[in-house]
Amino acid sequence: xxxxxxxxxxxxxxxxxxxxxxxxxxxxINSYLNWYQQKSGQAPKFLIFAASxxxxxxxxxxxxxxxxxxxxxTISSLQPEDFATYFCQQGYxxxxxxxxxxxxxx
Amino acid sequence: EVQxxxxxxxxxxxxxSLRLSCVASGFTFSNGWMxxxxxxxxxxxxxxxxxxxxxxxxxxxxxxxxxxxxxISRDDSKNTLYLQMNSLKTEDTAVYHCTTEGYTYxxxxxxxxxxxxxxxxx
Numbered sequence: 156x157x158x159x160x161x162x163x164x165x166x167x168x169x170x171x172x173x174x175x176x177x178x179x180x181x182x183x184i185n186s187y188l189n190w191y192q193q194k195s196g197q198a199p200k201f202l203i204f205a206a207s208x209x210x211x212x213x214x215x216x217x218x219x220x221x222x223x224x225x226x227x228x229t230i231s232s233l234q235p236e237d238f239a240t241y242f243c244q245q246g247y248x249x250x251x252x253x254x255x256x257x258x259x260x261x
Numbered sequence: 262e263v264q265x266x267x268x269x270x271x272x273x274x275x276x277x278s279l280r281l282s283c284v285a286s287g288f289t290f291s292n293g294w295m296x297x298x299x300x301x302x303x304x305x306x307x308x309x310x311x312x313x314x315x316x317x318x319x320x321x322x323x324x325x326x327x328x329x330x331x332x333i334s335r336d337d338s339k340n341t342l343y344l345q346m347n348s349l350k351t352e353d354t355a356v357y358h359c360t361t362e363g364y365t366y367x368x369x370x371x372x373x374x375x376x377x378x379x380x381x382x383x
Binding site: 185186187188189191197198199200201204205206208210242244245246247249250251252253254255256 | 304305306307308322324325358364365366367368369370371372373374375376
């Protein structure tokens with residue numbers, strides 16, 4: 156199975172900050188990388204697919220980049236509703252696997 | 262609006278069985294591939310398995326830790342997805358989310374239910 160890692164595991168930030176989360180795959184996954192947001196007590200929400208394409212309705216302050224083994228999720232100006240845990244997921248090979256998550260805290 | 266509502270969770274002893282249900286609405290359920298994804302308390306997300314639409318063969322795939330113990334099925338007449346869990350182990354304790362499964366660059370999970378908590382403990 157392809158192993159996914161994320162860094163940092165948690166970070167503290169303020170409203171208006173630029174935040175960057177890194178996701179790494181144990182082997183090349185081209186651009187087969189998706190991102191999810193999970194707020195406390197809620198189901199995950201699908202944010203980005205194919206490494207950089209925003210799902211409909213996702214604010215443009217979110218962006219994704221990368222290919223191969225290294226990927227980033229960037230929030231350009233953190234808003235109060237963005238405090239959550241973010242997971243990456245690879246779809247390159249079965250089984251689909253998720254990163255351990257990055258918690259963005261105030 | 263897509264809605265997925267799971268039910269059937271609870272406390273069960275190791276070795277026991279449990280069946281989860283997920284009622285779907287807001288999309289054409291029969292056309293959709295569906296997956297179960299679980300989340301152990303305080304942990305990350307783990308894909309459990311999927312069922313394809315009947316038009317695509319209706320076949321199932323499972324993650325290694327549950328293969329041979331869990332069975333995914335669907336009743337398109339009831340817009341309902343099922344997860345039959347047998348020979349449960351303490352490590353199966355998790356919130357089980359029903360998800361729709363899309364595909365662009367590989368599988369993705371675009372809509373999620375709130376989840377059903379399964380606790381396996383003696």
